[in-house]
Amino acid sequence: MNPALRVTDLRVSFFTRRGEVKAVDGISFEVGRGEVVGLAGESGCGKSTTAYAILRLVKPPGRIIGGSVYCDGAEVLDLDERELRSFRWKKVSMIFQGAMNSLNPVHRIRDQIAEAVTVHEHVSRQEALARAEEMLSLVGISRSRTTDYPHQFSGGMRQRAVIAMALALSPTLLIADEPTTALDVVVERQVLELLKDMKRRFDLSVLFITHDLSTLAEFSNRIAIMYAGKLAETAGTKQLFSNPLHPYTSGLVRSLTGLTERGGKLWSIPGSPPDLAAEIEGCKFRDRCPVATEACSKEAPELLEVEQEHYVACHSVTNG
Amino acid sequence: MTSDKDVEIVKQSSNQMFEIRNLKVYFPAQGGELLRRRVVRAVDGVSFSIGHGEVLSLVGESGSGKTTIGRVIARLTPPAEGAILFEGRDIASFRGPELKAYRRAVQMIFQDPYESLNPRLTVFSTITFPMRIQGIARDENEMRERCIDLLTRVGLRHADVIDNYPHELSGGERQRVSIARALALRPRFIIADEPVSMLDISIRSSILNVLTELKEQYGLTYLLITHDLRVAYYTSDRIMVAYLGKLMETASTEEFMRHQFHPYSRLLFSAFADLSSTEQQWGKWGTTGEIASAIDPPGGCRFHPRCPFRVDRCDKEPPPLSELAVGHYVACFNPQ
Numbered sequence: 001m002n003p004a005l006r007v008t009d010l011r012v013s014f015f016t017r018r019g020e021v022k023a024v025d026g027i028s029f030e031v032g033r034g035e036v037v038g039l040a041g042e043s044g045c046g047k048s049t050t051a052y053a054i055l056r057l058v059k060p061p062g063r064i065i066g067g068s069v070y071c072d073g074a075e076v077l078d079l080d081e082r083e084l085r086s087f088r089w090k091k092v093s094m095i096f097q098g099a100m101n102s103l104n105p106v107h108r109i110r111d112q113i114a115e116a117v118t119v120h121e122h123v124s125r126q127e128a129l130a131r132a133e134e135m136l137s138l139v140g141i142s143r144s145r146t147t148d149y150p151h152q153f154s155g156g157m158r159q160r161a162v163i164a165m166a167l168a169l170s171p172t173l174l175i176a177d178e179p180t181t182a183l184d185v186v187v188e189r190q191v192l193e194l195l196k197d198m199k200r201r202f203d204l205s206v207l208f209i210t211h212d213l214s215t216l217a218e219f220s221n222r223i224a225i226m227y228a229g230k231l232a233e234t235a236g237t238k239q240l241f242s243n244p245l246h247p248y249t250s251g252l253v254r255s256l257t258g259l260t261e262r263g264g265k266l267w268s269i270p271g272s273p274p275d276l277a278a279e280i281e282g283c284k285f286r287d288r289c290p291v292a293t294e295a296c297s298k299e300a301p302e303l304l305e306v307e308q309e310h311y312v313a314c315h316s317v318t319n320g
Numbered sequence: 321m322t323s324d325k326d327v328e329i330v331k332q333s334s335n336q337m338f339e340i341r342n343l344k345v346y347f348p349a350q351g352g353e354l355l356r357r358r359v360v361r362a363v364d365g366v367s368f369s370i371g372h373g374e375v376l377s378l379v380g381e382s383g384s385g386k387t388t389i390g391r392v393i394a395r396l397t398p399p400a401e402g403a404i405l406f407e408g409r410d411i412a413s414f415r416g417p418e419l420k421a422y423r424r425a426v427q428m429i430f431q432d433p434y435e436s437l438n439p440r441l442t443v444f445s446t447i448t449f450p451m452r453i454q455g456i457a458r459d460e461n462e463m464r465e466r467c468i469d470l471l472t473r474v475g476l477r478h479a480d481v482i483d484n485y486p487h488e489l490s491g492g493e494r495q496r497v498s499i500a501r502a503l504a505l506r507p508r509f510i511i512a513d514e515p516v517s518m519l520d521i522s523i524r525s526s527i528l529n530v531l532t533e534l535k536e537q538y539g540l541t542y543l544l545i546t547h548d549l550r551v552a553y554y555t556s557d558r559i560m561v562a563y564l565g566k567l568m569e570t571a572s573t574e575e576f577m578r579h580q581f582h583p584y585s586r587l588l589f590s591a592f593a594d595l596s597s598t599e600q601q602w603g604k605w606g607t608t609g610e611i612a613s614a615i616d617p618p619g620g621c622r623f624h625p626r627c628p629f630r631v632d633r634c635d636k637e638p639p640p641l642s643e644l645a646v647g648h649y650v651a652c653f654n655p656q
Contacts, residue, residue, distance in 0.1 A: 042520040043491075154610045184381035185547060187610055189591040211520060255525045266525035266554060272490040 002073065004173045004205035005031040005054065010067035012053045018277045023049040023062065025229035031173065036199060036206040038216035041226035044273055047209045048097065051175045055088055072172050089120050093171040097178040100158035103150040110136065110146040113165045120169055135164035139194060156187035160194060167198060177209045192219060213256055217241060225249050228273055228284035231303050235310040245312045247289050283315065291316045337509060337541050338370040338393065343402035345388050349615050360614045362388040364565035375535065375542040377552035379588065380562035383611045386545045390511045393543065394428050424454055427502040431514035433494035437486040443497050444482045450504045470500040473537070474530050492523035499530060513545045528555055549588055553577060561585050564614055564622040567641060571648035581644050581655035584623045621652070629654045
């Protein structure tokens with residue numbers, strides 16, 4: 001069966017005064033039907049840009065300069081404007097980072113969702129409102145609150161409304177960009193449970209973008225780790241946590257589990273990510289890497305399968 | 321109104337740097353009806369103490385009042401009621417040189433290293449600014465020496481950053497600079513308000529390591545304000561949980577991690593145990609809603625509307641803090 005999403009050698013650059021910034025530098029991955037894939041990395045690694053590129057939402061000075069995004073039988077990078085409009089929301093919808101704070105303050109929650117429906121589907125206002133009500137009740141917002149304005153909602157309720165809106169047109173693929181980041185721990189947990197529930201109910205495929213590996217532990221089937229515009233490692237979630245192979249991944253996992261073991265020094269990765277406007281030869285992680293060798297400064301490592309369904313881009317792993 | 325119990329807790333340990341007695345902080349609420357000015361009860365009757373050399377974590381969600389408590393101790397916000405005693409003396413009474421000395425002894429590190437550094441000052445000016453204000457190290461050479469020493473201690477190569485502006489630094493580097501600035505006056509007490517929550521995971525632990533090392537080097541006392549139990553667990557001697565302006569539970573870190581009596585602490589704990597927790601553990605919390613507004617906080621126990629363990633008394637009277645195990649205080653009528 002075709003995957004819900006297949007990204008091949010995707011490249012996105014920003015053309016700034018300081019030169020070309022290769023935000024996404026040739027990445028390939030798939031999201032299978034009904035699968036939840038986590039795309040994780042630090043700020044600036046290109047994970048949000050990847051999401052924007054999938055929906056063709058990259059704005060100048062950024063540009064998609066190569067690769068392919070194949071989704072639901074169509075090459076997204078070849079769609080014209082009209083086709084794009086029906087592709088977005090209906091095939092792939094996205095929960096944008098901070099979306100809960102960009103709801104229109106002067107419209108009722110229910111009306112905003114209904115509007116999203118009428119823009120994309122030929123339905124009457126009545127039907128659209130009914131759909132909005134139904135979606136809101138699915139995400140746990142009681143009927144009496146659906147005509148509230150955004151400011152009357154708590155953060156968690158606004159995020160629920162955003163999820164309802166994203167799912168109102170029954171997309172095949174949902175891209176969620178840091179959907180829980182601004183929320184309190186308890187509410188974060190509730191929203192994650194809601195997303196799990198919605199995934200089951202609608203048989204969704206999900207690309208879940210986050211800087212926080214721990215939110216992926218329970219939710220995702222597979223995790224792709226991104227660093228400085230490239231994929232460092234992809235593996236099944238259990239595999240990635242129990243046997244991380246890329247030095248960057250193992251650093252991340254160690255600094256995460258370090259916080260659950262008390263005493264002694266916490267593990268941390270030295271340094272910070274490189275400047276992507278500079279031309280970097282070889283592996284982009286090598287300056288922070290504890291096992292870097294000469295080979296790492298000469299040639300960029302390719303993402304290779306080292307065991308079943310476990311891909312790593314690291315010379316020290318693939319060369320033994 | 322302070323219950324006797326609260327005062328008892330404050331008094332029980334003698335080696336204290338701070339005693340906070342029945343602290344209340346109210347803010348005027350925005351909007352509302354004209355003649356009915358409403359207030360936000362950000363902190364509503366909180367008593368605790370901080371021992372010399374102790375690292376105390378104040379844990380809670382947004383709206384718990386944790387940041388306000390920190391600001392009142394730093395004398396950045398005046399309390400509506402209650403007192404804060406610093407080594408036995410009320411900080412509200414400090415004037416002139418005493419206040420200046422207090423401001424020197426107590427420093428703050430803020431959450432957002434992008435906001436808390438002046439974009440027009442170089443790292444050198446940022447760090448030496450408090451020295452100039454306080455009139456120490458007047459000589460430019462001495463200032464430079466001190467600045468270099470501080471940068472080294474927070475793990476920065478001074479030659480790389482000393483003449484840079486904040487926008488030229490990464491988030492982690494900026495937070496190190498804010499720590500160096502806080503240390504510039506050789507403080508004895510540091511209030512760190514969410515010092516790592518804006519940072520990437522790979523950088524978080526190195527900043528926590530720096531804070532722990534500095535504590536040893538300078539013999540500092542910390543109040544660490546965080547929403548992240550993992551951060552509290554790693555760094556602190558004692559954990560205190562706040563909810564809607566009240567304290568719910570406090571115990572030594574080890575004791576707290578072993579057992580949480582208060583249902584709210586349990587909820588926080590299970591929200592965090594994500595790497596190992598099971599669905600069953602979380603199950604009963606699924607529909608507990610969100611923190612209420614501090615404008616009209618729930619009567620009785622502040623947590624009762626969300627609490628699956630509530631009993632009849634919970635909506636009628638606020639439960640006092642009682643000691644359920646040695647040094648383990650809980651404000652709950654139905655502790656678990």
